[in-house]
Amino acid sequence: MYKLYHFPLSPFCRKVRLVMAEKKIEVELVEERYWEERADFLRLNPGGQVPVLRSDKITLSDSTSICEYLEEKRPEPALLPQGAERRAEVRRLNAWFDDKFYREVTLNLLGERVNKKIMGRGYPDSKNVKAGSSKIKFHIDYMGWLLDRRRWLAGDRMSLADFSAAAQLSCLDYISDVDWNRNELVKEWYAKIKSRPAFRSLLADQLPGFPQPPHYSDLDF
Amino acid sequence: MYKLYHFPLSPFCRKVRLVMAEKKIEVELVEERYWEERADFLRLNPGGQVPVLRSDKITLSDSTSICEYLEEKRPEPALLPQGAERRAEVRRLNAWFDDKFYREVTLNLLGERVNKKIMGRGYPDSKNVKAGSSKIKFHIDYMGWLLDRRRWLAGDRMSLADFSAAAQLSCLDYISDVDWNRNELVKEWYAKIKSRPAFRSLLADQLPGFPQPPHYSDLDF
Numbered sequence: 001m002y003k004l005y006h007f008p009l010s011p012f013c014r015k016v017r018l019v020m021a022e023k024k025i026e027v028e029l030v031e032e033r034y035w036e037e038r039a040d041f042l043r044l045n046p047g048g049q050v051p052v053l054r055s056d057k058i059t060l061s062d063s064t065s066i067c068e069y070l071e072e073k074r075p076e077p078a079l080l081p082q083g084a085e086r087r088a089e090v091r092r093l094n095a096w097f098d099d100k101f102y103r104e105v106t107l108n109l110l111g112e113r114v115n116k117k118i119m120g121r122g123y124p125d126s127k128n129v130k131a132g133s134s135k136i137k138f139h140i141d142y143m144g145w146l147l148d149r150r151r152w153l154a155g156d157r158m159s160l161a162d163f164s165a166a167a168q169l170s171c172l173d174y175i176s177d178v179d180w181n182r183n184e185l186v187k188e189w190y191a192k193i194k195s196r197p198a199f200r201s202l203l204a205d206q207l208p209g210f211p212q213p214p215h216y217s218d219l220d221f
Numbered sequence: 222m223y224k225l226y227h228f229p230l231s232p233f234c235r236k237v238r239l240v241m242a243e244k245k246i247e248v249e250l251v252e253e254r255y256w257e258e259r260a261d262f263l264r265l266n267p268g269g270q271v272p273v274l275r276s277d278k279i280t281l282s283d284s285t286s287i288c289e290y291l292e293e294k295r296p297e298p299a300l301l302p303q304g305a306e307r308r309a310e311v312r313r314l315n316a317w318f319d320d321k322f323y324r325e326v327t328l329n330l331l332g333e334r335v336n337k338k339i340m341g342r343g344y345p346d347s348k349n350v351k352a353g354s355s356k357i358k359f360h361i362d363y364m365g366w367l368l369d370r371r372r373w374l375a376g377d378r379m380s381l382a383d384f385s386a387a388a389q390l391s392c393l394d395y396i397s398d399v400d401w402n403r404n405e406l407v408k409e410w411y412a413k414i415k416s417r418p419a420f421r422s423l424l425a426d427q428l429p430g431f432p433q434p435p436h437y438s439d440l441d442f
Contacts, residue, residue: 046363047321058306064285065312072305084293085279091286099320100268142267 005032005041005052008205009114009174011106012063012098013051014167019067019160021198023074027053029201035119064094067160079160090154093146093161097168101139106168108132109177114210136172137182144183152189166193170202176213180221195219226253226262226273229426230335230395232327233284233319234272235388240288240381242419244295248274250422256340285315288381300381311375314367314382318389322360327389329353330398335431357393358403365404373410387414391423397434401442416440 002020004027006013020027032041034050045052045061053060053069060066071080080087109132112124143165146153154161169190172178180187193199203217215221223241225248227234241248253262255271266273266282274281274290281287292301301308330353333345364386367374375382390411393399401408414420424438436442 047317058309060309060313062313062316064316065309068312069305069309072308084290087293088279088281088286088290091289092281092283095283095285096268 001055002027003030003054004028005030005034005044005054006050007032007034008207009110009171010050011102011110011167011171012049014170014202015063015098015160015163016051016053016066016070017201018163018167018198019070019079021201022077022079022163022196023070025070025074064098067094067163071160079158079163081155081157081159086155090159090161093154094164097161097164101165101168104135105132105139106171108135110171110175113175113177114207117209118207133177136178140179140182140186143186143189147185147189158193162189162193166190166199170194170199174205174207174212174216175210176215191219191221194221222276223248224251224275225249226251226255226265226275227271228253228255229428230331230392231271232323232331232388232392233270235391235423236284236319236381236384237272237274237287237291238422239384239388239419240291240300242422243298243300243384243417244291246291246295285319288315288384292381300379300384302376302378302380307376311380311382314375315385318382318385322386322389325356326353326360327392329356331392331396334396334398335428338430339428354398357399361400361403361407364407364410368406368410379414383410383414387411387420391415391420395426395428395433395437396431397436412440412442415442 002025004013004016004020006017006029008031017029032050032052034041034048037048042048044054044059047061049061051061051063051066053066060069067079071078080090108128112128112132116122116124143153150156152158152162153165169178180190194203206212223246225234225237225241227238227250229252238250253271253273255262255269258269263269265275265280268282270282272282272284272287274287281290288300292299301311329349333349333353337343337345364374371377373379373383374386390399401411415424427433
């Protein structure tokens with residue numbers, strides 16, 4: 001059985017958890033306070049980040065390599081479509097959320113409001129929080145633009161791109177930082193993905209000191 | 222024929238250029254001053270970053286999706302190995318250099334010394350330069366550790382991971398920010414990859430205002 005070293009409000013861990021649940025791959029979750037730089041953990045991943053996926057045979061890190069690995073080992077249901085062009089679009093958007101959305105939005109909001117406190121690294125910097133609150137609007141509008149042209153973010157079928165996006169947004173939703181009224185299509189898309197069985201484990205997450213807001217696990221938010 | 226919108230000292234563009242040259246895929250290079258946010262360019266990539274790869278049929282962005290696409294369309298020579306575990310290791314290291322090395326080292330050195338000047342964004346911040354100069358040592362040591370166990374960074378065959386690493390290091394070598402005497406194995410590895418025909422176009426790059434140092438294009442540096 002797989003073991004996933006994770007942290008509940010890490011969007012990259014959530015992406016892997018969603019992919020594993022969607023593919024019905026059993027996994028034991030092990031919470032890792034990665035910022036404490038435990039020596040045994042650094043031996044698993046010298047990069048010092050979660051997620052790390054382990055089994056008897058493998059130790060993998062980096063959420064995208066893990067998801068590509070899982071896609072190769074358990075191709076059904078497919079989270080990368082047929083056709084090199086379509087796969088490139090899924091991977092582009094996966095990188096968009098992992099990199100651009102994460103740095104412009106998640107780090108500025110979740111990083112400031114939650115991670116700093118948990119890690120004992122001081123108080124939120126209001127300049128960063130403001131930047132994140134402003135940038136999330138652009139990203140929601142872009143998602144709306146995509147969803148006006150496609151059923152799912154990267155095409156007509158649900159893909160890894162949807163899970164990357166939902167992983168980021170679900171962390172921000174936990175701290176009530178998503179304005180779901182900004183775009184009806186984005187809200188509908190999130191309602192669809194949130195109601196999947198794969199999402200249940202995320203909706204049960206609890207972070208000590210940061211109680212879940214009532215709408216967070218409500219499928220009819 | 223493909224067109225690549227690029228900037229000479231962008232490590233992500235260099236990675237794609239190396240991959241295309243290694244696979245002998247013809248490409249026309251179009252220099253894009255992406256920070257000027259040209260409207261026509263933003264239509265190609267709303268993320269506003271280079272590289273962007275175009276043909277009659279496709280417009281792709283994000284260097285990793287582009288490289289995965291090229292690997293699928295032109296599998297020979299293979300830059301991802303056989304076997305899901307080995308591919309995961311290549312992808313982990315590709316992400317290591319694109320993300321961790323880039324943010325800890327390249328942004329702090331090239332970003333401060335070169336990009337700020339070209340983009341008219343002020344003077345180098347010496348705190349960041351110092352952080353980059355310190356972090357590059359850790360990365361070179363880690364590469365040395367890998368190369369002590371393997372012929373190439375991710376295994377016994379050259380792969381995308383080697384090109385990701387060489388793309389970052391070659392940009393820093395252009396501004397003489399790599400201490401090649403720190404680790405003999407890393408120096409040997411770079412000499413091997415630098416002498417490949419695929420590397421030639423990178424060694425011919427010239428950036429106005431930043432003359433090439435003599436060792437940069439010397440295969441016997």
